[in-house]
Amino acid sequence: MNLPQYGDIEKAHRRIENLIHRTPVFTSSGINTLVGSELYFKGENFQKVGAFKFRGACNAVFSLPEEDVQKGVVTHSSGNHGAALALAARLRGVAAHVVMPENAPEIKKTAVAGYGAKITFCEPTLDARESTLAGIVEQTGATEIHPYNNFSVICGQGTAVKEFIEDYGEFDLIIAPVGGGGLLSGTAISVKHLSPNCKVIAAEPEGADDGYRSFKSKTLIPSVNPETIADGLLTSLGERNFAIILDKVDDIVTVSEEKIVEAMRLIWERMKIVVEPSAAVSLAAILENKVDIGGKKVGIILSGGNLDLGRLPF
Amino acid sequence: MNLPQYGDIEKAHRRIENLIHRTPVFTSSGINTLVGSELYFKGENFQKVGAFKFRGACNAVFSLPEEDVQKGVVTHSSGNHGAALALAARLRGVAAHVVMPENAPEIKKTAVAGYGAKITFCEPTLDARESTLAGIVEQTGATEIHPYNNFSVICGQGTAVKEFIEDYGEFDLIIAPVGGGGLLSGTAISVKHLSPNCKVIAAEPEGADDGYRSFKSKTLIPSVNPETIADGLLTSLGERNFAIILDKVDDIVTVSEEKIVEAMRLIWERMKIVVEPSAAVSLAAILENKVDIGGKKVGIILSGGNLDLGRLPF
Numbered sequence: 001m002n003l004p005q006y007g008d009i010e011k012a013h014r015r016i017e018n019l020i021h022r023t024p025v026f027t028s029s030g031i032n033t034l035v036g037s038e039l040y041f042k043g044e045n046f047q048k049v050g051a052f053k054f055r056g057a058c059n060a061v062f063s064l065p066e067e068d069v070q071k072g073v074v075t076h077s078s079g080n081h082g083a084a085l086a087l088a089a090r091l092r093g094v095a096a097h098v099v100m101p102e103n104a105p106e107i108k109k110t111a112v113a114g115y116g117a118k119i120t121f122c123e124p125t126l127d128a129r130e131s132t133l134a135g136i137v138e139q140t141g142a143t144e145i146h147p148y149n150n151f152s153v154i155c156g157q158g159t160a161v162k163e164f165i166e167d168y169g170e171f172d173l174i175i176a177p178v179g180g181g182g183l184l185s186g187t188a189i190s191v192k193h194l195s196p197n198c199k200v201i202a203a204e205p206e207g208a209d210d211g212y213r214s215f216k217s218k219t220l221i222p223s224v225n226p227e228t229i230a231d232g233l234l235t236s237l238g239e240r241n242f243a244i245i246l247d248k249v250d251d252i253v254t255v256s257e258e259k260i261v262e263a264m265r266l267i268w269e270r271m272k273i274v275v276e277p278s279a280a281v282s283l284a285a286i287l288e289n290k291v292d293i294g295g296k297k298v299g300i301i302l303s304g305g306n307l308d309l310g311r312l313p314f
Numbered sequence: 315m316n317l318p319q320y321g322d323i324e325k326a327h328r329r330i331e332n333l334i335h336r337t338p339v340f341t342s343s344g345i346n347t348l349v350g351s352e353l354y355f356k357g358e359n360f361q362k363v364g365a366f367k368f369r370g371a372c373n374a375v376f377s378l379p380e381e382d383v384q385k386g387v388v389t390h391s392s393g394n395h396g397a398a399l400a401l402a403a404r405l406r407g408v409a410a411h412v413v414m415p416e417n418a419p420e421i422k423k424t425a426v427a428g429y430g431a432k433i434t435f436c437e438p439t440l441d442a443r444e445s446t447l448a449g450i451v452e453q454t455g456a457t458e459i460h461p462y463n464n465f466s467v468i469c470g471q472g473t474a475v476k477e478f479i480e481d482y483g484e485f486d487l488i489i490a491p492v493g494g495g496g497l498l499s500g501t502a503i504s505v506k507h508l509s510p511n512c513k514v515i516a517a518e519p520e521g522a523d524d525g526y527r528s529f530k531s532k533t534l535i536p537s538v539n540p541e542t543i544a545d546g547l548l549t550s551l552g553e554r555n556f557a558i559i560l561d562k563v564d565d566i567v568t569v570s571e572e573k574i575v576e577a578m579r580l581i582w583e584r585m586k587i588v589v590e591p592s593a594a595v596s597l598a599a600i601l602e603n604k605v606d607i608g609g610k611k612v613g614i615i616l617s618g619g620n621l622d623l624g625r626l627p628f
Contacts, residue, residue, distance in 0.1 A: 043586075045586045046586055050586060265623055268588050268623055269623060272357075272359045272360055272587060272588040272619035273586060273588060274582050274583075274586040274587060274588060275586075305586035309582055309583060309626075310628055312626065314623055314624055
């Protein structure tokens with residue numbers, strides 16, 4: 001398996017830095033007092049399309065050779081990656097195809113369509129999704145860009161923490177959420193190169209703890225019927241991501257739904273920024289005392305800010 | 315009536331610049347496309363205590379002579395100004411007294427107490443409020459800092475748009491909300507000095523339109539039973555503020571409750587920032603076509619981000 005090195009993340013950053021936002025970092029003296037530590041929050045909710053996913057999608061689209069990319073790109077993610085791939089393809093002037101289940105929420109259909117993707121609807125089953133995607137690849141020659149189990153996507157995601165350390169210096173600890181593992185694996189590669197003594201901890205919802213169980217057993221165990229408000233973290237770890245995580249991540253901890261909502265509300269109230277539940281999982285791990293942060297300088301990656309404001313948990 | 319000049323705002327800025335945040339500015343290509351113009355949003359929701367009010371309170375507290383300020387400061391605002399005055403007093407190491415009606419929302423009591431103010435509760439009537447305040451002044455010798463009808467407060471509020479123009483150049487149009495008129499009067503003084511061709515427009519909720527009626531009739535008409543979701547704008551114009559507004563503001567327009575909520579949601583969704591209803595009134599005026607912004611460079615002051623997340627209008 002070909003796994004990215006830090007040099008690949010550097011190349012990715014040079015490739016995409018004029019296409020992405022160098023996102024702002026937030027602090028809150030109120031939250032610092034509450035937790036007894038110095039927390040820095042990297043605001044990927046301010047990234048284009050509202051999530052870190054644009055980094056990976058952008059690197060994937062812009063690293064494809066001209067003759068391939070002209071045939072378009074395709075994915076079956078209906079979430080942030082679908083929107084991110086659509087925008088990246090539009091910036092490179094090529095077609096993006098997104099396969100979505102017919103019953104996907106209207107808000108997601110609108111977002112993906114709004115960035116100019118061609119949506120193909122299918123039955124809401126894994127089989128239908130994969131066969132529909134295969135059909136598009138066969139018909140158009142488009143390249144599939146997997147949301148996380150993809151070399152270039154991992155490299156793109158690793159640029160977020162690279163900026164974070166460049167702008168704010170070394171941390172004692174970096175906490176990131178884990179779903180498929182794209183952000184976490186890219187983050188771990190960058191951190192262990194730039195700041196070898198810095199620990200990398202992943203936070204995962206209890207109701208979607210395949211990452212935790214895989215990490216502890218050192219065997220890839222996919223999710224079965226995961227359930228969490230953190231809808232960006234429902235996916236199971238990718239193989240490539242898992243290999244990197246086993247090698248470079250220090251620990252994975254799980255958090256309750258209650259603490260995810262509490263952390264999300266705390267971020268909104270104290271920092272005045274909108275983050276999605278998945279982005280609040282790292283702070284939830286701190287509030288639930290799952291991570292020892294006493295007196296440490298802690299960096300937290302806020303993964304995104306896309307959610308239905310009409311269906312808030314508070 | 316002694317009215318501030320731009321030089322007073324410059325002095326205020328030098329006095330407070332190390333105590334306040336130089337707040338960030340946000341743009342949204344999505345919103346720009348929607349409205350057909352170039353909008354810049356000055357994020358006073360990221361100011362200390364979550365609102366521009368800290369600028370004015372801070373300038374007022376730090377411009378008092380030592381022998382006066384040692385006796386403390388007092389106000390009867392239970393909103394953002396109460397919290398702002400409490401923090402400003404704490405930073406100068408003096409007492410802040412805040413008079414609040416017994417029936418004030420718990421969230422406001424907690425905020426004001428959290429910044430270390432001494433709260434004195436009174437009956438929820440204007441008479442009780444004023445007599446309680448007078449009692450505190452008599453007993454302690456504290457100086458009353460009115461939330462908006464105050465020379466130093468107006469100067470402090472005028473520093474927000476000063477930063478805005480220093481950082482982003484001249485605008486064709488600046489839009490600010492109007493309640494008591496502290497922000498609007500300070501803004502108008504700064505804008506007309508720094509950028510004489512720039513228009514200053516105020517936006518006000520239809521349900522609290524004393525500013526609009528006063529401006530159009532050139533006579534100060536107080537609010538009677540104002541009602542709006544924009545709870546920061548329920549107050550009536552101050553005399554000092556009105557004199558400046560008549561002289562320097564180009565127009566006041568009113569907006570519906572529906573558009574305030576729509577604008578607020580749009581800001582949250584597209585810009586990923588939390589603003590209170592009062593802060594959304596300026597964008598509401600644009601969405602309701604009350605201001606001609608076609609092709610113009612427009613600066614909007616987002617006044618604050620404090621609200622009860624458990625009681626959102628969407």
